Amino acid sequence: MTRVLHLDASARPGRSDRRPHGSHTRRLSAQFVEEWRRQRPTDHIDYRDIGRQSPSPISGDWIHAAFTKEPDREPWMREALKESDRLVDELLAADVIIAAVPMYNFGVPAGFKAYIDNIVRVGRTFGFDRNRQGPPYWPMLSDANKHLIILSARGDAGYDPGGVLAHANHVEPHLRTVFGYLGIDKVDCIAVEYDEFGDDRLAESLDQAERRIRQAVETLAATTAPPVSA
Template sequence: MTAILHIDSSARAGLSGRSPHGSHSRRLTARFVDRWRAARPADSVTYRDVGAAPPSPVTGDWIHAAFTPPERRDGRMARVLAESDRLVDELLAADLIVVGAPMYNFGPPAPLKAWIDNVVRVGRTFGFDRARTGEPYWPMLDAMGKTLVILSSRGDHGYGSGGRLAHANHLEPALRTPLSYLGVTDVHEAAIEYDEFADSRLAASIVAAEARVDELVEALLAARPEAVAA
Protein backbone atom coordinates (compact mmCIF):
# COMPACT_ATOMS: atom_id res chain seq x y z
CA MET A 1 0.00 0.00 0.00
CA THR A 2 0.93 3.64 -0.49
CA ALA A 3 0.53 5.96 2.49
CA ILE A 4 -0.52 9.49 1.54
CA LEU A 5 -0.06 12.58 3.69
CA HIS A 6 -2.53 15.20 2.40
CA ILE A 7 -1.82 18.73 3.63
CA ASP A 8 -3.93 21.81 2.94
CA SER A 9 -2.77 25.26 3.99
CA SER A 10 -5.15 27.78 2.43
CA ALA A 11 -6.89 30.26 4.71
CA ARG A 12 -9.93 29.80 2.48
CA ALA A 13 -12.37 27.07 3.43
CA GLY A 14 -14.06 24.99 0.76
CA LEU A 15 -13.08 24.27 -2.83
CA SER A 16 -13.26 26.68 -5.72
CA GLY A 17 -15.98 25.67 -8.14
CA ARG A 18 -18.04 24.31 -5.26
CA SER A 19 -18.01 27.00 -2.57
CA PRO A 20 -18.17 30.80 -2.89
CA HIS A 21 -14.60 32.10 -2.51
CA GLY A 22 -13.36 28.49 -2.18
CA SER A 23 -9.68 27.58 -2.40
CA HIS A 24 -7.97 26.69 -5.68
CA SER A 25 -5.19 24.77 -3.94
CA ARG A 26 -7.73 22.73 -1.95
CA ARG A 27 -9.52 22.03 -5.22
CA LEU A 28 -6.33 20.56 -6.71
CA THR A 29 -5.37 18.46 -3.69
CA ALA A 30 -8.90 17.08 -3.40
CA ARG A 31 -8.84 16.16 -7.08
CA PHE A 32 -5.48 14.43 -6.71
CA VAL A 33 -6.49 12.40 -3.65
CA ASP A 34 -9.95 11.53 -5.03
CA ARG A 35 -8.47 10.17 -8.24
CA TRP A 36 -5.78 8.28 -6.40
CA ARG A 37 -8.27 6.64 -4.06
CA ALA A 38 -10.55 5.76 -6.96
CA ALA A 39 -7.67 3.70 -8.35
CA ARG A 40 -6.38 2.43 -4.99
CA PRO A 41 -9.13 2.49 -2.36
CA ALA A 42 -7.01 0.46 0.07
CA ASP A 43 -4.26 3.09 0.27
CA SER A 44 -4.23 5.14 3.46
CA VAL A 45 -4.67 8.92 3.62
CA THR A 46 -3.71 11.06 6.60
CA TYR A 47 -5.23 14.53 6.35
CA ARG A 48 -3.66 17.57 7.98
CA ASP A 49 -5.32 20.98 7.49
CA VAL A 50 -2.72 23.45 8.70
CA GLY A 51 -4.76 26.32 7.26
CA ALA A 52 -7.60 25.60 9.68
CA ALA A 53 -5.41 24.37 12.56
CA PRO A 54 -1.97 25.98 12.29
CA PRO A 55 0.97 24.26 14.00
CA SER A 56 2.61 26.18 16.79
CA PRO A 57 5.57 28.29 15.66
CA VAL A 58 9.07 27.38 16.72
CA THR A 59 10.11 29.10 19.96
CA GLY A 60 13.28 29.34 21.98
CA ASP A 61 12.04 26.53 24.24
CA TRP A 62 11.37 24.38 21.16
CA ILE A 63 14.90 24.91 19.85
CA HIS A 64 16.39 24.13 23.26
CA ALA A 65 14.37 20.92 23.52
CA ALA A 66 15.02 19.80 19.93
CA PHE A 67 18.76 20.19 20.27
CA THR A 68 18.88 18.47 23.67
CA PRO A 69 19.68 14.73 23.31
CA PRO A 70 16.47 12.69 23.86
CA GLU A 71 17.87 10.92 26.90
CA ARG A 72 18.47 14.28 28.60
CA ARG A 73 15.07 15.85 27.92
CA ASP A 74 12.77 16.43 30.87
CA GLY A 75 8.98 16.25 30.83
CA ARG A 76 8.59 19.92 29.92
CA MET A 77 10.82 19.48 26.87
CA ALA A 78 8.84 16.44 25.79
CA ARG A 79 5.64 18.44 26.00
CA VAL A 80 7.14 21.30 23.97
CA LEU A 81 8.05 18.84 21.21
CA ALA A 82 4.88 16.74 21.33
CA GLU A 83 3.16 18.47 18.42
CA SER A 84 6.35 18.41 16.34
CA ASP A 85 6.73 14.70 17.08
CA ARG A 86 3.22 14.02 15.74
CA LEU A 87 3.93 15.99 12.56
CA VAL A 88 7.26 14.24 12.06
CA ASP A 89 5.64 10.84 12.61
CA GLU A 90 3.09 11.63 9.89
CA LEU A 91 5.84 12.66 7.50
CA LEU A 92 7.92 9.57 8.23
CA ALA A 93 4.94 7.28 7.67
CA ALA A 94 4.06 8.84 4.29
CA ASP A 95 5.17 7.57 0.89
CA LEU A 96 3.43 10.38 -0.99
CA ILE A 97 3.17 13.93 0.40
CA VAL A 98 0.50 16.05 -1.33
CA VAL A 99 0.64 19.70 -0.31
CA GLY A 100 -1.87 22.40 -1.22
CA ALA A 101 0.10 25.65 -1.09
CA PRO A 102 -1.40 28.99 -2.14
CA MET A 103 1.04 31.81 -2.74
CA TYR A 104 0.75 34.56 -0.13
CA ASN A 105 2.94 37.58 -0.78
CA PHE A 106 5.32 35.57 -2.97
CA GLY A 107 5.81 32.74 -0.45
CA PRO A 108 3.96 30.08 1.54
CA PRO A 109 1.22 30.76 4.09
CA ALA A 110 2.56 31.18 7.62
CA PRO A 111 0.92 27.94 8.88
CA LEU A 112 2.67 25.96 6.15
CA LYS A 113 6.00 27.53 7.09
CA ALA A 114 5.27 26.54 10.70
CA TRP A 115 4.69 22.94 9.53
CA ILE A 116 8.05 22.97 7.73
CA ASP A 117 9.81 24.34 10.82
CA ASN A 118 8.26 21.58 12.94
CA VAL A 119 9.28 18.69 10.67
CA VAL A 120 12.86 19.80 10.00
CA ARG A 121 14.13 18.12 13.15
CA VAL A 122 17.68 17.30 14.11
CA GLY A 123 18.04 13.62 14.93
CA ARG A 124 14.67 12.75 13.38
CA THR A 125 14.62 14.03 9.81
CA PHE A 126 18.21 15.24 9.40
CA GLY A 127 21.42 14.30 11.12
CA PHE A 128 24.06 16.59 12.53
CA ASP A 129 27.48 15.80 13.96
CA ARG A 130 30.03 18.59 14.17
CA ALA A 131 32.80 15.97 14.52
CA ARG A 132 31.78 14.22 11.29
CA THR A 133 34.37 14.30 8.51
CA GLY A 134 33.26 16.52 5.64
CA GLU A 135 29.63 17.63 5.72
CA PRO A 136 28.29 17.70 9.31
CA TYR A 137 24.65 17.53 8.12
CA TRP A 138 22.95 14.66 6.29
CA PRO A 139 19.41 13.74 5.22
CA MET A 140 17.62 10.98 7.08
CA LEU A 141 14.71 10.45 4.64
CA ASP A 142 16.70 9.92 1.46
CA ALA A 143 16.39 6.11 1.36
CA MET A 144 12.64 6.05 2.05
CA GLY A 145 11.41 6.59 -1.51
CA LYS A 146 9.17 9.54 -0.67
CA THR A 147 7.51 11.72 -3.32
CA LEU A 148 6.38 15.32 -2.88
CA VAL A 149 3.53 16.83 -4.93
CA ILE A 150 3.08 20.62 -4.61
CA LEU A 151 -0.29 21.93 -5.82
CA SER A 152 -0.33 25.70 -5.69
CA SER A 153 -2.36 28.74 -6.68
CA ARG A 154 -1.31 32.29 -7.50
CA GLY A 155 -3.14 35.57 -7.93
CA ASP A 156 -0.92 36.80 -10.77
CA HIS A 157 0.69 34.80 -13.58
CA GLY A 158 4.14 33.95 -14.90
CA TYR A 159 5.64 32.45 -11.74
CA GLY A 160 6.70 29.22 -13.44
CA SER A 161 10.19 28.48 -14.72
CA GLY A 162 11.12 31.08 -17.35
CA GLY A 163 8.06 33.20 -16.58
CA ARG A 164 7.94 36.95 -16.09
CA LEU A 165 7.79 36.59 -12.29
CA ALA A 166 9.80 33.40 -11.81
CA HIS A 167 12.41 35.37 -9.88
CA ALA A 168 9.74 36.35 -7.32
CA ASN A 169 8.42 32.83 -6.74
CA HIS A 170 9.44 31.87 -3.22
CA LEU A 171 6.60 29.38 -2.75
CA GLU A 172 7.65 26.10 -4.33
CA PRO A 173 11.32 26.64 -3.40
CA ALA A 174 10.22 27.12 0.24
CA LEU A 175 8.98 23.52 0.14
CA ARG A 176 11.45 21.92 -2.26
CA THR A 177 14.56 23.20 -0.48
CA PRO A 178 13.88 22.07 3.11
CA LEU A 179 12.32 18.76 2.09
CA SER A 180 15.18 17.96 -0.28
CA TYR A 181 17.49 18.77 2.63
CA LEU A 182 15.70 15.94 4.47
CA GLY A 183 16.08 13.63 1.48
CA VAL A 184 12.76 14.09 -0.37
CA THR A 185 13.99 14.91 -3.87
CA ASP A 186 11.27 13.42 -6.11
CA VAL A 187 9.11 16.54 -6.54
CA HIS A 188 6.18 17.25 -8.89
CA GLU A 189 4.11 20.44 -9.26
CA ALA A 190 0.95 21.94 -10.71
CA ALA A 191 -0.41 25.45 -10.26
CA ILE A 192 -3.44 27.61 -10.96
CA GLU A 193 -2.70 31.23 -11.91
CA TYR A 194 -4.71 34.39 -12.72
CA ASP A 195 -6.90 34.15 -9.60
CA GLU A 196 -7.00 37.93 -9.15
CA PHE A 197 -8.06 38.43 -12.80
CA ALA A 198 -11.10 36.14 -12.45
CA ASP A 199 -11.61 35.94 -16.21
CA SER A 200 -11.23 33.42 -19.03
CA ARG A 201 -7.50 33.15 -18.29
CA LEU A 202 -8.27 31.87 -14.80
CA ALA A 203 -10.73 29.37 -16.23
CA ALA A 204 -8.14 28.14 -18.72
CA SER A 205 -5.51 27.89 -16.01
CA ILE A 206 -7.83 25.78 -13.86
CA VAL A 207 -8.46 23.41 -16.77
CA ALA A 208 -4.72 23.11 -17.44
CA ALA A 209 -3.85 22.57 -13.77
CA GLU A 210 -6.50 19.90 -13.35
CA ALA A 211 -5.22 18.13 -16.46
CA ARG A 212 -1.72 18.28 -14.97
CA VAL A 213 -3.02 16.79 -11.72
CA ASP A 214 -4.62 13.93 -13.64
CA GLU A 215 -1.34 13.31 -15.50
CA LEU A 216 0.56 13.27 -12.20
CA VAL A 217 -1.84 10.76 -10.67
CA GLU A 218 -1.48 8.44 -13.66
CA ALA A 219 2.29 8.75 -13.73
CA LEU A 220 2.73 8.18 -10.00
CA LEU A 221 0.29 5.26 -10.01
CA ALA A 222 2.34 3.71 -12.79
CA ALA A 223 5.47 4.20 -10.71
CA ARG A 224 3.91 2.00 -7.98
CA PRO A 225 2.28 -0.73 -10.09
CA GLU A 226 2.32 -3.34 -7.36
CA ALA A 227 -0.61 -1.71 -5.58
CA VAL A 228 -2.96 -0.83 -8.45
CA ALA A 229 -6.48 -2.06 -7.76
CA ALA A 230 -7.91 -4.63 -10.15
Protein backbone atom coordinates in the same frame (compact mmCIF):
# COMPACT_ATOMS: atom_id res chain seq x y z
CA MET B 1 0.19 -0.45 0.71
CA THR B 2 1.07 3.12 -0.18
CA ARG B 3 0.41 5.76 2.46
CA VAL B 4 -0.54 9.28 1.34
CA LEU B 5 -0.24 12.45 3.45
CA HIS B 6 -2.65 15.18 2.30
CA LEU B 7 -1.85 18.70 3.56
CA ASP B 8 -4.07 21.75 2.92
CA ALA B 9 -2.57 25.14 3.80
CA SER B 10 -5.09 27.64 2.40
CA ALA B 11 -6.82 30.03 4.78
CA ARG B 12 -9.86 29.95 2.48
CA PRO B 13 -12.53 27.44 3.50
CA GLY B 14 -14.00 25.12 0.90
CA ARG B 15 -13.12 24.40 -2.71
CA SER B 16 -13.36 26.96 -5.48
CA ASP B 17 -15.49 24.59 -7.58
CA ARG B 18 -18.07 24.27 -4.80
CA ARG B 19 -18.34 27.64 -3.10
CA PRO B 20 -17.74 31.30 -3.98
CA HIS B 21 -14.30 32.51 -2.93
CA GLY B 22 -13.27 28.96 -2.14
CA SER B 23 -9.70 27.76 -2.38
CA HIS B 24 -8.12 26.67 -5.65
CA THR B 25 -5.47 24.64 -3.85
CA ARG B 26 -8.10 22.83 -1.77
CA ARG B 27 -9.89 22.10 -5.03
CA LEU B 28 -6.77 20.68 -6.65
CA SER B 29 -5.72 18.60 -3.65
CA ALA B 30 -9.23 17.17 -3.25
CA GLN B 31 -9.28 16.23 -6.93
CA PHE B 32 -5.87 14.61 -6.58
CA VAL B 33 -7.09 12.53 -3.63
CA GLU B 34 -10.37 11.63 -5.36
CA GLU B 35 -8.49 10.43 -8.43
CA TRP B 36 -6.01 8.55 -6.24
CA ARG B 37 -8.84 6.80 -4.38
CA ARG B 38 -10.45 5.89 -7.68
CA GLN B 39 -7.29 4.17 -8.87
CA ARG B 40 -6.09 2.83 -5.52
CA PRO B 41 -9.08 2.54 -3.18
CA THR B 42 -7.30 0.53 -0.47
CA ASP B 43 -4.39 2.93 0.11
CA HIS B 44 -4.34 4.82 3.40
CA ILE B 45 -4.67 8.63 3.31
CA ASP B 46 -3.85 10.86 6.28
CA TYR B 47 -5.26 14.38 6.20
CA ARG B 48 -4.11 17.53 7.99
CA ASP B 49 -5.77 20.92 7.52
CA ILE B 50 -2.98 23.35 8.29
CA GLY B 51 -4.99 26.29 6.95
CA ARG B 52 -7.65 25.89 9.64
CA GLN B 53 -5.48 24.57 12.46
CA SER B 54 -1.86 25.47 11.96
CA PRO B 55 0.90 23.99 14.13
CA SER B 56 2.23 26.06 16.97
CA PRO B 57 5.23 28.23 16.06
CA ILE B 58 8.47 26.97 17.52
CA SER B 59 9.64 28.62 20.73
CA GLY B 60 12.80 28.93 22.76
CA ASP B 61 11.73 25.89 24.81
CA TRP B 62 11.12 23.95 21.58
CA ILE B 63 14.62 24.76 20.30
CA HIS B 64 16.19 23.83 23.64
CA ALA B 65 14.32 20.52 23.65
CA ALA B 66 14.98 19.65 20.01
CA PHE B 67 18.73 20.14 20.38
CA THR B 68 18.89 18.12 23.60
CA LYS B 69 19.65 14.44 22.98
CA GLU B 70 16.56 12.32 23.48
CA PRO B 71 17.84 10.32 26.49
CA ASP B 72 18.66 13.59 28.28
CA ARG B 73 15.30 15.29 27.75
CA GLU B 74 13.29 16.29 30.76
CA PRO B 75 9.49 15.79 30.82
CA TRP B 76 8.79 19.41 29.86
CA MET B 77 11.02 18.98 26.82
CA ARG B 78 9.07 15.95 25.61
CA GLU B 79 5.88 17.92 26.11
CA ALA B 80 7.28 20.84 24.10
CA LEU B 81 8.03 18.48 21.20
CA LYS B 82 4.82 16.45 21.34
CA GLU B 83 3.08 18.22 18.45
CA SER B 84 6.25 18.20 16.37
CA ASP B 85 6.70 14.49 17.00
CA ARG B 86 3.19 13.80 15.68
CA LEU B 87 3.88 15.80 12.52
CA VAL B 88 7.24 14.11 11.96
CA ASP B 89 5.67 10.67 12.51
CA GLU B 90 3.06 11.45 9.83
CA LEU B 91 5.75 12.55 7.40
CA LEU B 92 7.91 9.50 8.07
CA ALA B 93 4.95 7.18 7.50
CA ALA B 94 4.01 8.76 4.15
CA ASP B 95 5.11 7.55 0.74
CA VAL B 96 3.37 10.36 -1.15
CA ILE B 97 2.97 13.90 0.26
CA ILE B 98 0.39 16.19 -1.32
CA ALA B 99 1.14 19.75 -0.20
CA ALA B 100 -1.55 22.21 -1.28
CA VAL B 101 0.21 25.51 -0.62
CA PRO B 102 -1.06 28.79 -2.12
CA MET B 103 1.24 31.74 -2.68
CA TYR B 104 0.70 34.45 -0.07
CA ASN B 105 2.75 37.58 -0.68
CA PHE B 106 5.26 35.62 -2.77
CA GLY B 107 5.82 32.93 -0.10
CA VAL B 108 4.08 30.16 1.80
CA PRO B 109 1.26 30.84 4.29
CA ALA B 110 2.37 31.39 7.89
CA GLY B 111 0.75 28.14 9.01
CA PHE B 112 2.76 26.13 6.53
CA LYS B 113 5.97 27.84 7.62
CA ALA B 114 5.14 26.70 11.17
CA TYR B 115 4.63 23.19 9.79
CA ILE B 116 8.04 23.31 8.11
CA ASP B 117 9.72 24.48 11.30
CA ASN B 118 8.14 21.56 13.18
CA ILE B 119 9.21 18.82 10.75
CA VAL B 120 12.79 19.95 10.18
CA ARG B 121 14.07 18.08 13.23
CA VAL B 122 17.66 17.31 14.08
CA GLY B 123 18.05 13.60 14.73
CA ARG B 124 14.74 12.74 13.10
CA THR B 125 14.63 14.22 9.60
CA PHE B 126 18.17 15.57 9.27
CA GLY B 127 21.43 14.73 10.96
CA PHE B 128 24.03 17.07 12.40
CA ASP B 129 27.53 16.39 13.65
CA ARG B 130 30.01 19.25 13.80
CA ASN B 131 32.87 16.73 13.94
CA ARG B 132 31.76 14.90 10.80
CA GLN B 133 34.08 14.82 7.80
CA GLY B 134 32.65 17.05 5.08
CA PRO B 135 29.31 18.86 5.54
CA PRO B 136 28.08 18.63 9.14
CA TYR B 137 24.45 18.25 7.98
CA TRP B 138 22.92 15.33 6.10
CA PRO B 139 19.40 14.27 5.05
CA MET B 140 17.85 11.34 6.90
CA LEU B 141 15.04 10.55 4.44
CA SER B 142 17.08 10.00 1.29
CA ASP B 143 16.44 6.26 1.19
CA ALA B 144 12.73 6.49 2.01
CA ASN B 145 11.64 6.92 -1.64
CA LYS B 146 9.10 9.61 -0.81
CA HIS B 147 7.41 11.72 -3.51
CA LEU B 148 6.24 15.30 -2.96
CA ILE B 149 3.45 16.89 -5.00
CA ILE B 150 3.21 20.68 -4.60
CA LEU B 151 -0.14 22.18 -5.62
CA SER B 152 -0.14 25.97 -5.62
CA ALA B 153 -2.18 28.99 -6.74
CA ARG B 154 -1.00 32.47 -7.68
CA GLY B 155 -2.72 35.78 -8.26
CA ASP B 156 -0.75 36.64 -11.41
CA ALA B 157 1.18 34.59 -13.98
CA GLY B 158 4.79 34.03 -14.93
CA TYR B 159 6.11 32.51 -11.69
CA ASP B 160 7.43 29.29 -13.22
CA PRO B 161 11.14 29.00 -14.12
CA GLY B 162 11.89 31.33 -17.02
CA GLY B 163 8.79 33.45 -16.36
CA VAL B 164 8.83 37.19 -15.84
CA LEU B 165 8.02 36.77 -12.13
CA ALA B 166 10.10 33.65 -11.46
CA HIS B 167 12.46 35.70 -9.27
CA ALA B 168 9.54 36.49 -6.94
CA ASN B 169 8.39 32.91 -6.46
CA HIS B 170 9.34 31.77 -2.96
CA VAL B 171 6.88 28.87 -2.75
CA GLU B 172 8.06 25.96 -4.91
CA PRO B 173 11.78 26.85 -4.71
CA HIS B 174 11.51 27.16 -0.93
CA LEU B 175 9.69 23.84 -0.56
CA ARG B 176 12.12 22.07 -2.88
CA THR B 177 14.98 23.36 -0.72
CA VAL B 178 13.37 22.37 2.59
CA PHE B 179 12.19 18.91 1.61
CA GLY B 180 15.38 18.29 -0.36
CA TYR B 181 17.34 19.11 2.80
CA LEU B 182 15.48 16.21 4.44
CA GLY B 183 16.17 13.91 1.50
CA ILE B 184 12.88 14.21 -0.43
CA ASP B 185 13.95 15.20 -3.91
CA LYS B 186 11.24 13.59 -6.04
CA VAL B 187 9.03 16.63 -6.55
CA ASP B 188 6.23 17.53 -8.97
CA CYS B 189 4.73 21.03 -9.08
CA ILE B 190 1.32 22.00 -10.45
CA ALA B 191 -0.01 25.54 -10.08
CA VAL B 192 -3.03 27.65 -10.98
CA GLU B 193 -2.39 31.21 -12.13
CA TYR B 194 -4.43 34.38 -12.87
CA ASP B 195 -6.52 34.10 -9.70
CA GLU B 196 -6.69 37.89 -9.28
CA PHE B 197 -8.08 38.27 -12.82
CA GLY B 198 -10.85 35.68 -12.58
CA ASP B 199 -11.36 35.55 -16.34
CA ASP B 200 -10.91 32.95 -19.09
CA ARG B 201 -7.19 32.75 -18.31
CA LEU B 202 -7.97 31.50 -14.81
CA ALA B 203 -10.46 28.97 -16.18
CA GLU B 204 -7.89 27.69 -18.66
CA SER B 205 -5.22 27.51 -15.97
CA LEU B 206 -7.56 25.46 -13.77
CA ASP B 207 -8.34 23.12 -16.66
CA GLN B 208 -4.64 22.61 -17.35
CA ALA B 209 -3.91 21.96 -13.67
CA GLU B 210 -6.68 19.39 -13.45
CA ARG B 211 -5.40 17.59 -16.54
CA ARG B 212 -1.90 17.54 -15.09
CA ILE B 213 -3.25 16.15 -11.82
CA ARG B 214 -4.92 13.25 -13.63
CA GLN B 215 -1.69 12.56 -15.49
CA ALA B 216 0.40 12.80 -12.32
CA VAL B 217 -1.86 10.41 -10.42
CA GLU B 218 -1.87 7.92 -13.27
CA THR B 219 1.92 7.97 -13.47
CA LEU B 220 2.60 7.94 -9.74
CA ALA B 221 -0.05 5.35 -8.91
CA ALA B 222 1.47 3.02 -11.47
CA THR B 223 5.00 3.32 -10.09
CA THR B 224 4.33 3.01 -6.35
CA ALA B 225 3.83 -0.22 -4.45
CA PRO B 226 0.74 -2.16 -5.57
CA PRO B 227 -2.35 -1.68 -3.38
CA VAL B 228 -3.43 -4.44 -1.03
CA SER B 229 -6.38 -6.43 -2.34
CA ALA B 230 -9.63 -5.59 -0.62
